[in-house]
Every structure is written in C-alpha cells, then in structure tokens.
Amino acid sequence: MPPRLSPTVRQQRLGLELRKMREHAGMTPKAIAAALGTDVPKISQMENGKSGISADRLNSWAVSCKCTNAGLVEALTLMTHDRGRHWWHSFRGRIPNGMLDIAELEHHAESMLVLNTVSIPGLLQTGRYASAVFARLRPPLPRHDADARTAFRIQRQQILGDGRKPLVAFIHEAALRMQFGGPAVLRDQLASLLDDADRPWITLRAIPFSVDTYPGSGEDLFYAHGHVPELDTVQIDLLQSPQFIHAEAELDSYRAIVAESETTALSPEDSRDFIHLIMKDLKG
Known part of the structure; x- marks a missing residue:
C-alpha cells in the first residue's frame, strides 16, 4: 500500500x-x-x-x-x-482538513470537556448562531464555504445524541453575552443551551465575570479524554487552523486549568439561573 x-x-x-x-x-x-x-x-x-x-x-x-x-x-x-470511512469523510475537500480532524477526535474520545471564552462551544451551537460565527471571519468566506462549515458543525453534534460521550462545558460569561448574529440569535442560542443542559450526560457550568481570577488561557479549548491518560489530546482554536496538543507537560498545564475551572465555575444549577438572567438582559 x-x-x-x-x-x-x-x-x-x-x-x-x-x-x-x-x-x-x-x-x-x-x-x-x-x-x-x-x-x-x-x-x-x-x-x-x-x-x-x-x-x-x-x-x-x-x-x-x-x-x-x-x-x-x-x-x-x-x-x-479503525480504517473505515466515517461521515466526516464526505466533507473532505469542502472544508479544511483540520476541521475533519476535530470530528475524528470527538468520535474516538472517551469523554469530552470544553472551556470557551469567546463563543458558545461548537457542539452546542444552533444553526443560526454557527452561521453568524462563520460570517464574522476575515477575510469573509464565500457563501458555499460558510454553509459547508455550518452544516459540518451541526452534524458533529450527533456525537451527543445517545449519551455515550459525556460532555462537560465551562462557558465564560463573555461567551454567553457575545452577540453573534444579534440579540434574537443569542436568545435562541441560550435557550437551546438550557435544553442541552437537561440531558444528563451534558454538564453546563458558567464562569461569571465576578470570579476573583479566571483560570483559562484565553483560547477556546477542547479536551478529549483518551482510552488512557497518555492519549489525552487538547485542541485549541487558532485563526489559521486548529492546533492539537498532546505533549505531557502541556497537557498537565491544561489539566491544571480544568481543575481550577472546576473550583471557580458556578454549579450546574446556578449556571442555569445565571443564563436565565443573561436572557432577561437581552434587548431586541
């Protein structure tokens, strides 16, 4: 071969x-x-x-x-x-390969954790919100490229459908308030987020501006737990392409960020109340 x-x-x-x-x-x-x-x-x-x-x-x-x-x-x-074809292969040539690698990483993860500071995690985005996120890229994407990325992002969410992939989502207040697409799109997105939080395999925890210190590194990050800790992977979003991290020293740094997030984030129950308050603040 x-x-x-x-x-x-x-x-x-x-x-x-x-x-x-x-x-x-x-x-x-x-x-x-x-x-x-x-x-x-x-x-x-x-x-x-x-x-x-x-x-x-x-x-x-x-x-x-x-x-x-x-x-x-x-x-x-x-x-x-694992040498077979999967659903994301049908997008090859239509979206960047790095995005395909994210779907593959999600598919093989034992469990997943996200920590977002700028936008709602892709696995929890509505179609309109995802479209608005891709619309703000510079230089602007051609319409067919933006539509392909949106469709791909929504199809990725099937990984959460049956509960076999637990997800913990830490979302900073900045991401909860960022109005991609305007207040109506954000309101629908936050409502969808609350619906997702009702699923027992999804844990949603908000990090408000009021915490004494924010443990995040500034990037939106995705932590994929492997079958053994040695095969854990962190993926962070960069403007050019996603970056995948698996060096043990760097993984330890991100594990420390996750551990600190667990102590500073609101509880799942308080996070729901916090998101409801943000929804009430939205105008338009």
Whole structure:
C-alpha cells in the first residue's frame, strides 16, 4: 500500500506514540526494523503516520521495546482497528482538513470537556448562531464555504445524541453575552443551551465575570479524554487552523486549568439561573 499523502492527526498521533516507545527503549530505527523484519523507510513511514500498522505488528513493536504499559499498548492496538470511512469523510475537500480532524477526535474520545471564552462551544451551537460565527471571519468566506462549515458543525453534534460521550462545558460569561448574529440569535442560542443542559450526560457550568481570577488561557479549548491518560489530546482554536496538543507537560498545564475551572465555575444549577438572567438582559 502506498504511503498516505495527508495522514490525519489521529494517524500522526499513533506514529508519534510508536516513536516515543522506541526512543524510550533506546532503540534506533534500524534496530526496530530488524526486530520487526522490515526496513528503515517503513519504520519512518509508520512513525510519521504515513503508513498504517497492524495490531500484531504493534504488539511486536511493544515487545521489542519492552514496553510494560499494558493499558497504553491496548489503547494503541485499538487505534489500528479503525480504517473505515466515517461521515466526516464526505466533507473532505469542502472544508479544511483540520476541521475533519476535530470530528475524528470527538468520535474516538472517551469523554469530552470544553472551556470557551469567546463563543458558545461548537457542539452546542444552533444553526443560526454557527452561521453568524462563520460570517464574522476575515477575510469573509464565500457563501458555499460558510454553509459547508455550518452544516459540518451541526452534524458533529450527533456525537451527543445517545449519551455515550459525556460532555462537560465551562462557558465564560463573555461567551454567553457575545452577540453573534444579534440579540434574537443569542436568545435562541441560550435557550437551546438550557435544553442541552437537561440531558444528563451534558454538564453546563458558567464562569461569571465576578470570579476573583479566571483560570483559562484565553483560547477556546477542547479536551478529549483518551482510552488512557497518555492519549489525552487538547485542541485549541487558532485563526489559521486548529492546533492539537498532546505533549505531557502541556497537557498537565491544561489539566491544571480544568481543575481550577472546576473550583471557580458556578454549579450546574446556578449556571442555569445565571443564563436565565443573561436572557432577561437581552434587548431586541
């Protein structure tokens, strides 16, 4: 099979974990190639995500590297199984690849957490609100591109439909008051947010301006919990494209932000009351 030209973030992550395992064992690419009965170029392709790896070969890789982290090996083995097409593949070529990677990340997450300071989390946006968010991008998107991104964002929300993916959403008051599309759009969005909060697998917690200190880093962030903590991933929104973070030191920083958010945010019950108050403040 020829090498992949554009490996997904998930495929790149699997390759990165293979390389980390090899380097931790002090093995060279040549040594691991000899152990697996392959060549160095193939090892390079596996480690950069351009070539897949079978479950059997991954387990041989782990044995050769004397990796004793059974949970990690099992989780990496699961990553080798998913080679089929998913709904987001139908959007390839219509929206940026980074957005497809977000859907893939959500699909494979054990649970999800978002911390938003500018806008309502994409997984909880209404269609009109999402359209208004994309309309404010500069330079402006062509209409068909904006419509494709809106449709993609709404379809992503199917991940929350059956309750198998718990979501915790920390939303700052700034995001709750930002009027993308005007007061009527925001009012409908906040009402929809309250409806979402009624679902037992969605936890909504507001962070008001009045808290003594805000723990967030300023970016809207998405924290995807992997099958094991070593495979957690943080995605933050940047103007150019989403950024995916999985270095352990950086993950620890974001875990600290999440932990502090849990102590400063309003309770789910108080958050509902807080959103009702914001809705009453809306004019128009």
